[in-house]
Amino acid sequence: MKNLQDATERICELKGSLVALDSVVPALLRQLDEDQRRQARASVESLAEAARTVMLHADISDVVLGAFERDIGRYLGLLADRHAPDASQPIDDGLPLTTVRIRTWRESAMQSEASGFFFSRDSHLFIVTSRHVLLDEATGHFPDRIEIDLHTDTRDLTQVLVWSIPLYADGRSLWREATDTGGAVDVAVIELATDRLPPAVVIRSFTPAHLQARGEQVAMGDPLTIVGFPLGFHDTVHHLPVARSASIASAYGVRFQAKGYFLTDARTHRGSSGAPVLRHRTQAAADGLPWQLLGVHSTRMDMRTRDAVHDESLGLNCAWYADVLLAVTQPD
Template identity: 60%
Template sequence: MKNLQDVTERVCELKGSLVAIDALLPALLDAQPTAGRSALAAAFDGNAETARTVLLHAPVSDHVLNAFERQVSHLHKLLAEPVHAPPRNAGDPVLFTTTRIRTLGGGNPLTGASGFFFRRGERLFLITSRHVLFDEPSHHFPDRIEIDLHTHPSDLTCSTGYAIPLYSGGLSLWRQADDSAGTVDVAAIEIDMARLPGGTILHAFEPRHLAPDGAVEVGDALAIVGFPLGFHDTVHHLPVVRNASIASAYGVRFQGHGYFLTDARTHRGSSGAPVLRRSGVSNSGDPLPWQLLGIHSTRMDMGARDLAQDESLGLNCAWYADVLMALTA
């Protein structure tokens, strides 16, 4: 029995190794220029023929030979696929920090929202508004979410949905926080990077993006990257960006809550979007020259507004992003 267990474990290890190699090979091939790819295909044919000759004269089973031929055929197909040139003006890397969220309950679609990636050391988190994952006033109780992930280094049309459960053993998997004014409308859920689809392409903010370089003042220009009403580039699976500005004293808790106000045209579906300011530090080597100031939550309005006479204020709540240090500790 011990020998059988050892063999089983070894087979599992080999399967895992093959999956990892299958994830690496497409990335290596996509990095090859057309001429290099052709030379690689010719060299592979020669080496495969040599290996075939060796196997035919070796004491191996038909299972080994069949597996070898299947893998050779699979690699031939990979080498024969056309190389996708990187699209011109593919966009600012900041567009790959944000993903569309779809909430589901019992397998049924519920709502749409926005979220973004935050990396803390070796760990990766999805950040969104807490009310996207759980909202008692509106009786919104999803049991899982799905996000979109790009899966090709140059072809933006390649993406896949990735499901994230919200509960395990009856306990919620997301992290939330409270402060002196109550629940903070921000949530973080950790992503198991080992389970991400092979070839996943994304960018993530890090703690260094939380510290503003220079004073943040009223009227400073901001960008809110998200999916208003679910609207986005459905061909390339990229979000859209709304211009905004700071509309209240930054660093001051507006009316005692842990957020500041932004002046921007926003819609449902933008909840959980990052609120960004361009970095004032010139660093051509930084793929994300942005400061993460907040997380968009909801529109701010006045209960006493006359709906017939008065327009909406056009103001929004953005929770201070430094809460992420507590949520991802």
């Protein structure tokens, strides 16, 4: 028991040391002039690549590698050219700031990575993701908290705050989920305490208005965009997602196989679960987000009878109809 207590105290000491280092290093880097910053950046990139090569051939967990890539990306961002384009200018139409990378944790061990997005209703703000990201009994996935990155400076998108969100309180789950006539729905939302968020946090969110068609017809074959973090891949300097092109692959408005989802045709990967499935609007949007939120990406679809040797994967995916958000975000 004493060894466990000693180990716990040591971990706490290391966390405190890292927090202190996280305060000192950015302060030092900001004192460098432009030439020194460029030289330091080149040196860090070279040494980081050497360290990455060593770690990839060593018996090191994915959690260590993930933390390494995250912090290297952040420090390289701090060393970026100060004369780069002003990040305070509009980023596309704000779409990249709607979506966040989710890391699930159980105690001190990272479990998985996924995607999620902000959805606001009245004065409430939610993170939307797939239900299996927060709990998946079939695979023994039982995280107790998630982490997301929140941008804190509109002029410098390298500045983020890691925000931890508990999944349970007093033994009860804090997220909301839904069922319908077809059974369980693989969508979950968890409300953020907006009064606890940093005052300068930079968030763009979808609203119930983005669920409306506004008189525009949606049909099979229409082009779509899926914004997320496939395999955790993203802009590690600015902490922004990437987009994959897709199309509607089943009769839209019809519940595929009597379930509450439709199919998309897109190349997706692990880490995309919970990503918003969007259709670009032809009508101008007063809110600056000219997108219709059609669905929540869940998982890839395939045929169990497919010959893995002779037949390629179908390349189809399941997207739950986004109108389920009206049910799970309804005020208590």
